[in-house]
Amino acid sequence: MKNKFLLPFITSIFVIVFIIFYKGLQDTNIYTPETKINNEIPSFSAKLFPSNEIISSKEIFELNKFYLLNIWSSWCVPCRQEHSFLVELKKNTNIEIIGVNYKDTRVNATNFLNEFGNPFKIIIFDQDGTKAIVWGAYGVPESFLIYNQKIIRKYLGPLDNELIEEIKLIIK
Amino acid sequence: MKILKLSFIIFFIFSFNHLKANNEDLKNKITKNLRCLICQGQSVYDSDSEFANSLKVMVDKKINKGLSEKQIYSYFEDKYGEWILYDPLFNKNTYFLWLLPLLIFLTGGAIIFKKLIKKYK
Numbered sequence: 001m002k003n004k005f006l007l008p009f010i011t012s013i014f015v016i017v018f019i020i021f022y023k024g025l026q027d028t029n030i031y032t033p034e035t036k037i038n039n040e041i042p043s044f045s046a047k048l049f050p051s052n053e054i055i056s057s058k059e060i061f062e063l064n065k066f067y068l069l070n071i072w073s074s075w076c077v078p079c080r081q082e083h084s085f086l087v088e089l090k091k092n093t094n095i096e097i098i099g100v101n102y103k104d105t106r107v108n109a110t111n112f113l114n115e116f117g118n119p120f121k122i123i124i125f126d127q128d129g130t131k132a133i134v135w136g137a138y139g140v141p142e143s144f145l146i147y148n149q150k151i152i153r154k155y156l157g158p159l160d161n162e163l164i165e166e167i168k169l170i171i172k
Numbered sequence: 173m174k175i176l177k178l179s180f181i182i183f184f185i186f187s188f189n190h191l192k193a194n195n196e197d198l199k200n201k202i203t204k205n206l207r208c209l210i211c212q213g214q215s216v217y218d219s220d221s222e223f224a225n226s227l228k229v230m231v232d233k234k235i236n237k238g239l240s241e242k243q244i245y246s247y248f249e250d251k252y253g254e255w256i257l258y259d260p261l262f263n264k265n266t267y268f269l270w271l272l273p274l275l276i277f278l279t280g281g282a283i284i285f286k287k288l289i290k291k292y293k
Contacts (some may be wrong), residue, residue: 031212033252103222129226130233136251138209138223 032156033136039151041144042134049101049109049125060122066095066171067146070120070159071132073102074112076140082158083116089164090119094171099123102132102140145170195235202231202244205258215258 045056061067070086072079086097099120101109104127126132135144145153145167153170155163203217203224210221216228227248234244248256260266 029212031209031255033209033255103226128229129222130230133226133230133251138252 033138041146041149041151042136044131044134046124046126046131049099049123050106052125055122055124060098061146061149063148065147067098068095068167069098069100069135069144069146071100071102071126071135071137071140071142073104073140074108075104076102078158079141080116082141082160083119085159085161085164086119087117089167092168092171095167096121100126100131100135102126103129195232198241199228199231199235202235202241203228205245206231206248207256207258209252209256 041057041061043057045054047053048055068086068089070082072083089095090097097119099122101123106125109123124131132138132140132142135142139156141158143155143159144151145155153167159167200217204215206216206227208214208216208219208221208224208227210223211219214224216224216231231244234247239247245257249261254261260269262270
């Protein structure tokens with residue numbers, strides 16, 4: 001009597017465990033933080049590059065204007081790819097591009113901008129990487145589209161033609 | 173008077189060191205419970221990636237500002253999601269996770285208890 005139930009019971013447990021693990025195998029192990037859309041932009045104060053002036057976030061982002069905050073660095077290879085797209089986007093008058101120079105040296109950052117052009121209205125100098133953390137970023141490059149003091153889009157990794165077109169559509 | 177001054181200075185230095193050491197312990201404890209998002213599977217304490225190093229600086233700053241351990245965790249949770257914490261928080265999504273071991277333990281205990289009672293009856 002006991003054995004009659006034991007075998008189906010063990011089999012069903014085995015099958016359930018197998019299904020759970022098999023499904024788990026197909027899940028990606030890489031976690032990307034969920035993008036909180038329509039979140040208020042963080043408030044902070046930071047040093048500017050190259051003037052070393054201290055500026056607060058309230059002075060940077062005005063209302064009713066689109067901003068693209070781009071985290072970049074001279075040592076970051078994908079940043080070189082996306083830089084030409086940023087220079088092109090600068091021609092659009094509906095948007096201002098704000099740079100966050102991530103863990104860089106002044107000399108290298110200056111050389112980078114001299115070589116590839118400077119699409120940024122202002123650049124925040126983030127030597128220890130803490131300003132990027134304030135924005136919830138964890139690597140370079142990363143971009144945030146901001147409107148009305150709110151983050152409306154977040155882009156991990158380099159921007160490409162497709163994403164630039166998307167941004168252009170949004171800011172029309 | 174001179175000795176008094178000197179001993180005061182020595183006392184001051186030692187007490188300051190003590191404070192610093194305490195902060196260092198707290199910082200290590202917190203960074204061990206934060207997951208590095210670049211080299212996933214490593215804690216921020218173990219990792220030497222740019223992101224982890226910045227996070228260590230940030231934890232240091234927050235401790236010096238006087239934030240408690242809990243406040244620091246909730247700050248990072250707000251920025252990166254709950255995944256960044258190794259210890260999942262106790263909330264409605266994790267009741268099952270936290271209480272399941274206790275439940276299994278209690279059920280096992282009840283079964284043993286029942287069998288023992290049967291045996292001695």
